[in-house]
Amino acid sequence: MQPLRVMASGEANGLGVELFLNTSEHQYACDGNSLGFTVLISSPADHVYTSTVLRIPMDRMTTIEVSPITYKTDSSLRSLAPYQRQCSFQNERRLEHYEYYTDSNCQHDLLVKEARRMCNCVLFNWPRVSLQESVCSTDEDFQCITNVNGKVEEQLIYAYYADSEARREQREQSKSCHPSCNDVIYSSQVFYSDLIRDYGDGTPHWGIPGQSEVTQINVHFYEDFFLGQHRHAQYDDYYFAGAIGGLLSLFLGFSIISVAELVYFVILRPAYTILKEMYYQRNK
Structure with missing residues (x-):
């Protein structure tokens, strides 16, 4: 499947989608009482946590304006340690389960390794070393994954504090998941508007979805041009x-x-x- 190329900005040049939801198949045990869809806007090479998704409500017209932000770093900064320039190049730190280095990929890679070591299993949507690796399925496994997630977040916080200490040795490898030195991220602004539910005469129409069964989405770029950020040495x-x-x-x-x-x-x-x-x- 080839990606759809966008030639200009604006709502007319964006992606418009109309989504239908069968409320009779809604799983309240999994999704709760909230009806709607979730949308992820990120780079294809970046792992996205479910906490960063956008919630799309029903019976609404959702407009998402996307603005890309690029980060570039001079190669002259390679002489500095990652904790000094606050970023990592692609070939400086290899990940076990991801080809491209990003901060979210680094965090998830650390989470998978800690879960495999402490829980002896991984979630079904996580990368696995082999097909014979066990998948977490019991309540004890899920509780262990929750504990590991909190432990990994605590480790990352302590690692950031350790990087800020002046006593840190130059040759010591950083345990922090710094952002990538050359990266593209997408910021978004979301706007909602009501959909008209009155079809005129009030008589039933076959094939027309009822209330809370349809929603519309339009995703487009905010401007044709964008400004990038460039890291360089202030005093060369x-x-x-x-x-x-x-x-x-x-x-x-x-x-x-x-x-x-x-x-x-x-x-x-x-x-x-x-x-x-x-x-x-x-x-x-």
Whole structure:
């Protein structure tokens, strides 16, 4: 399946979808009393947690305006440690279950490894090492996964605090899941409007869904252009050399006139004195 290319921004150039929901098949034990759909907007290479989904209510027209944000980092910052530049390049940290490094992929990779080590099982939608690996199915397994999730979040918080300490060694590998140095994320704004449910004469129409069974979604880009963010060194070698030269000229009074004075007193004046003495000796 090829992706649908978007050539321009605006609602007319976006993706419009009309969704129908069969309320008779709603699972209250799984979804609760809320009716609707969930939408995920993210990069295809990024793992998305279910806590970041957008809830789409029924009997509404939902408009989602998407704005991409790009992050780029100069290669000159590779000499710094990841905790110093607060990001990681793709080839700096390899993940076990993901090909591309992102902060969410790193967090989920750590969660899967800890769950496999402590619970001896993984969830059915998680990556597995082999087909023979056990899938969590009992109440004890799910309770263990919940405990591991809280432990992993606590470990990440402590890792961020450890990275901020000045006593941290340069060669020590960071345990934090820093954002990717070169990444694309999508921010969204959601707007809702009511759908008209009056079909005119009030008589029943076969094939027309009833109340709380239909919703409409339109997803489009907010603008044709977007601004990216660029990480670079604020004080590089050239800036440092220029700053040192400026300070020296400020405190020493060094300028073009100083160069002329230096040439005069070191070269011209001694040469004039020597030539003058030689001239007097010849005339005697």
